[in-house]
Amino acid sequence: MRSLLLNTAAVVVIIGLAMAFPWLKLPLILSLCYGLAALGIVVLLKAGQISFGHAMYACISGYVVAFVGHRFPGMDGVLLIALGTLASVVAGMLIGAFVVRYREIFFGMLNLAISMVLFTVLGKFYAVTGGTDGLRINRPTLLGFELTRDPFEIALLVLVVAISLAAIWGVQRYFLSSSGQALAAIKTNETRLEYLGVSAKKVLWKGYVLSASLCGLSGSLFGLSQGLVTPEMGYWLRSGEFVFIAILGGAGHAVGAFVGAILYEFLKMYAAALVSGSWQLVLGAILIVIIYFLPKGITGLMNRRKRLIGGAA
Amino acid sequence: MSRDIFILAMLDGMSYAGLLFLVALGLTFIFGVVRILNVAHGSLYAFGGYGAASLGLWLGQGSESAVASVLLLVTGAIAVGIVLGTVLMLLLRQFQDRDPILQLLVTFGAFMIFEDLQRMIWGTQPYFVADVVNQMGTSELLGVVYMNYQLLFVPGAALAVYFLLKWFLNSTLMGRQIIAVTHDREVATALGINARRIAYLTFVVGAVLGALGGALASPTTSLVPGIGADMIVLSFAVVASAGLGQITGALITALLIGLSRSFCVYLAPEFEVVMPYLIMVLVLLARPQGLFTVVQARKI
Numbered sequence: 001m002r003s004l005l006l007n008t009a010a011v012v013v014i015i016g017l018a019m020a021f022p023w024l025k026l027p028l029i030l031s032l033c034y035g036l037a038a039l040g041i042v043v044l045l046k047a048g049q050i051s052f053g054h055a056m057y058a059c060i061s062g063y064v065v066a067f068v069g070h071r072f073p074g075m076d077g078v079l080l081i082a083l084g085t086l087a088s089v090v091a092g093m094l095i096g097a098f099v100v101r102y103r104e105i106f107f108g109m110l111n112l113a114i115s116m117v118l119f120t121v122l123g124k125f126y127a128v129t130g131g132t133d134g135l136r137i138n139r140p141t142l143l144g145f146e147l148t149r150d151p152f153e154i155a156l157l158v159l160v161v162a163i164s165l166a167a168i169w170g171v172q173r174y175f176l177s178s179s180g181q182a183l184a185a186i187k188t189n190e191t192r193l194e195y196l197g198v199s200a201k202k203v204l205w206k207g208y209v210l211s212a213s214l215c216g217l218s219g220s221l222f223g224l225s226q227g228l229v230t231p232e233m234g235y236w237l238r239s240g241e242f243v244f245i246a247i248l249g250g251a252g253h254a255v256g257a258f259v260g261a262i263l264y265e266f267l268k269m270y271a272a273a274l275v276s277g278s279w280q281l282v283l284g285a286i287l288i289v290i291i292y293f294l295p296k297g298i299t300g301l302m303n304r305r306k307r308l309i310g311g312a313a
Numbered sequence: 314m315s316r317d318i319f320i321l322a323m324l325d326g327m328s329y330a331g332l333l334f335l336v337a338l339g340l341t342f343i344f345g346v347v348r349i350l351n352v353a354h355g356s357l358y359a360f361g362g363y364g365a366a367s368l369g370l371w372l373g374q375g376s377e378s379a380v381a382s383v384l385l386l387v388t389g390a391i392a393v394g395i396v397l398g399t400v401l402m403l404l405l406r407q408f409q410d411r412d413p414i415l416q417l418l419v420t421f422g423a424f425m426i427f428e429d430l431q432r433m434i435w436g437t438q439p440y441f442v443a444d445v446v447n448q449m450g451t452s453e454l455l456g457v458v459y460m461n462y463q464l465l466f467v468p469g470a471a472l473a474v475y476f477l478l479k480w481f482l483n484s485t486l487m488g489r490q491i492i493a494v495t496h497d498r499e500v501a502t503a504l505g506i507n508a509r510r511i512a513y514l515t516f517v518v519g520a521v522l523g524a525l526g527g528a529l530a531s532p533t534t535s536l537v538p539g540i541g542a543d544m545i546v547l548s549f550a551v552v553a554s555a556g557l558g559q560i561t562g563a564l565i566t567a568l569l570i571g572l573s574r575s576f577c578v579y580l581a582p583e584f585e586v587v588m589p590y591l592i593m594v595l596v597l598l599a600r601p602q603g604l605f606t607v608v609q610a611r612k613i
Contacts (some may be wrong), residue, residue: 076554105553110597125583280426280428281430291407
């Protein structure tokens with residue numbers, strides 16, 4: 001009941017804000033996209049693993065949306081999103097089968113290496129991928145409706161909010177499931193997990209595919225809202241941003257990724273406006289300060305309060 | 314492939330491998346102390362390059378002597394390494410007992426800060442100070458004219474650093490203390506080694522090596538924003554394929570990656586940038602712990 005109220009409140013606030021200040025629409029869509037990707041990173045953080053290459057899934061999905069959109073111009077936006085995400089699921093299954101054999105630094109570095117290969121290939125093969133200029137995505141119909149730019153963005157925002165809520169719910173459910181618990185056990189003690197007869201590789205593989213698909217979903221939506229995909233979408237610094245957001249929000253609860261993403265997007269906007277040209281400096285300093293004072297992120301703060309209240313009662 | 318191209322590719326590869334080795338070695342050293350890969354290492358490389366170039370512009374103008382130019386390059390690298398290394402070490406010390414992932418992210422934050430600082434100090438215009446290359450002249454090898462700087466100096470410097478470090482680590486008291494602290498900090502402390510001081514020293518040596526890589530690269534590459542980001546990923550690839558903490562391994566892997574990259578430049582230029590990562594993926598497929606690491610027993 002309480003979570004239903006919270007959900008409704010969040011939806012009303014986000015959509016209301018976008019209606020009241022139309023310029024907020026795109027930043028909100030983009031930050032929720034970032035949130036979806038960061039949620040994918042949170043899943044991996046649960047297992048104590050970190051990836052500096054997950055932007056490649058956003059990139060794969062974005063390019064699939066662009067390719068399919070060009071090849072079949074009449075295709076519906078929702079179908080494009082589904083196809084884009086599917087591509088990432090498949091890629092995640094394949095790459096995952098290989099990288100789950102590694103842990104910690106090697107895990108992170110392998111993801112990084114594979115994403116760099118993709119980034120380079122996309123930038124080099126100009127004839128197919130448009131090189132570093134990327135590919136344009138024409139605005140498709142959404143559920144059969146042909147929309148102009150403004151209503152399209154509103155519809156996209158509603159769609160992204162709905163998907164985000166579903167993702168939060170789904171990932172929270174996953175964390176509570178036995179598979180999710182086993183995933184968390186990889187961080188605490190992998191050997192014991194194996195002694196219990198659970199294959200750590202298989203558990204991590206499931207988590208990895210989930211995280212890849214979330215990043216892919218984010219990439220499809222991101223590409224549609226921008227109308228453009230570039231290799232930059234898959235550069236390792238972008239992956240770093242996802243990790244940044246995940247840490248900012250905290251790995252305690254799935255909602256953290258979205259809180260972190262919205263905060264991040266607006267911090268970036270204000271930092272860029274305030275000290276033009278050195279927003280990275282501001283963000284880097286904020287990242288370090290957050291890690292120092294709030295190692296569990298913003299949701300860590302919420303959980304601490306909850307525990308305090310619970311202790312008093 | 315003609316003989317000339319073969320020789321050119323070999324020489325290019327060796328010179329490139331020399332730089333890669335220096336940077337990757339620094340990364341391995343720092344890993345030995347803090348047990349995390351230092352993402353800000355790319356900034357050390359970039360600052361080393363910019364620092365050495367600025368020093369050269371400031372003091373080296375009009376000088377004819379190659380020795381003076383080399384001295385300026387090395388001095389710049391050492392100064393940058395000591396300053397930035399100390400800053401990073403002090404920063405990371407605040408996070409000593411935290412989750413390694415968080416420590417890694419602290420270096421990522423530091424990298425973001427350094428990246429903008431570099432832009433503020435040196436701007437976005439390319440820097441190019443190539444006096445030392447001209448001063449060293451060229452020589453002819455089997456019919457191919459090549460710059461002495463790249464032919465002799467860079468690989469020579471890398472080899473000199475390699476043998477010097479080998480000697481330092483194996484034959485001096487301080488070097489042995491470094492090995493002890495990297496191997497097991499607790500036991501080393503119990504044996505009466507000042508682990509804090511040794512860790513600081515190791516970290517700074519690593520930082521100086523990273524900066525030295527940048528400084529030696531500066532006369533032959535133009536310095537632009539973003540070189541740090543590219544280099545860090547490459548040196549990660551070297552360190553991960555070689556195995557963490559492997560000095561000889563880093564040398565061989567750097568050579569492997571440097572040579573294959575330069576052959577790619579001449580034979581299949583599209584794959585040039587992909588090559589290091591492909592090698593890394595292939596190596597890790599065959600040997601998950603890196604080429605030269607001895608597999609450790611699992612701790613329960």
